[in-house]
Amino acid sequence: MKINFNPDFSRLKKTDIAVIVAVVLVFVSFLVAVKMLSDTVEKHYDNEIIVCLDAGHGGDDVGAVSADGQRYEKDDNLTLTLKVSEELEELGVKTVLTRDSDEAVSLKDRCKKANKKRCDLFVAIHRNSSPTGTGVEAWISKREKDDEKTTAKTLVSELSTVMGIADRGVKNGYRDKTANNYYINANTNMPSILLEVGFITSEEDNAAFDENIDQMAEKIAKVIYDSLQN
Numbered sequence: 001m002k003i004n005f006n007p008d009f010s011r012l013k014k015t016d017i018a019v020i021v022a023v024v025l026v027f028v029s030f031l032v033a034v035k036m037l038s039d040t041v042e043k044h045y046d047n048e049i050i051v052c053l054d055a056g057h058g059g060d061d062v063g064a065v066s067a068d069g070q071r072y073e074k075d076d077n078l079t080l081t082l083k084v085s086e087e088l089e090e091l092g093v094k095t096v097l098t099r100d101s102d103e104a105v106s107l108k109d110r111c112k113k114a115n116k117k118r119c120d121l122f123v124a125i126h127r128n129s130s131p132t133g134t135g136v137e138a139w140i141s142k143r144e145k146d147d148e149k150t151t152a153k154t155l156v157s158e159l160s161t162v163m164g165i166a167d168r169g170v171k172n173g174y175r176d177k178t179a180n181n182y183y184i185n186a187n188t189n190m191p192s193i194l195l196e197v198g199f200i201t202s203e204e205d206n207a208a209f210d211e212n213i214d215q216m217a218e219k220i221a222k223v224i225y226d227s228l229q230n
């Protein structure tokens with residue numbers, strides 16, 4: 001038997017062509033959607049805990065500065081963040097760092113990174129600034145995510161004990177009325193906490209920071225680890 005394959009496209013009706021075009025379009029958009037999804041969210045195994053640690057500021061953005069102008073917040077943030085990361089990895093918790101050197105990273109990119117990796121928790125490490133302030137505090141979103149408030153409270157109280165400075169508690173929103181929430185708290189998909197680890201403008205807080213930094217890193221890691229069990 002001879003098969004004569006000689007399609008005559010001129011015989012196709014307009015409706016047939018429309019159907020073919022529609023099928024091709026659906027298929028192409030499906031491929032595009034798959035590609036976009038794989039770009040946005042990476043694979044995350046259920047038993048794997050990932051914490052995003054965000055060392056505030058960096059590069060040209062030095063953050064707050066000490067009274068004598070010698071000390072930059074960006075450096076303290078990075079030093080403590082790297083130590084916390086080491087402690088967490090030792091506890092078997094995977095960490096993602098928004099920066100691991102003195103570089104400028106936009107707030108948008110910081111959040112994007114955490115969201116893409118589907119982190120379980122986001123902790124931003126900062127130092128506070130004011131002519132007279134002292135102590136440790138944390139900021140979370142006005143719309144609280146999971147039990148971030150409990151974790152933030154424990155972090156602040158443990159740090160205040162280790163550093164021997166005041167516990168200023170956990171606050172919702174933003175420090176003044178110019179925004180509803182801190183950018184990172186508003187734009188991360190997971191519980192997120194912004195820690196203010198003492199005032200860089202206070203000599204007492206800076207001394208406490210320098211003397212106890214290893215123990216502080218250990219405590220922060222332990223509180224994070226405990227909060228992510230179960």
Ligand SMILES: [Zn+2]
Nearest residue numbers: 056063126127
């Ligand atoms: Zn800061």
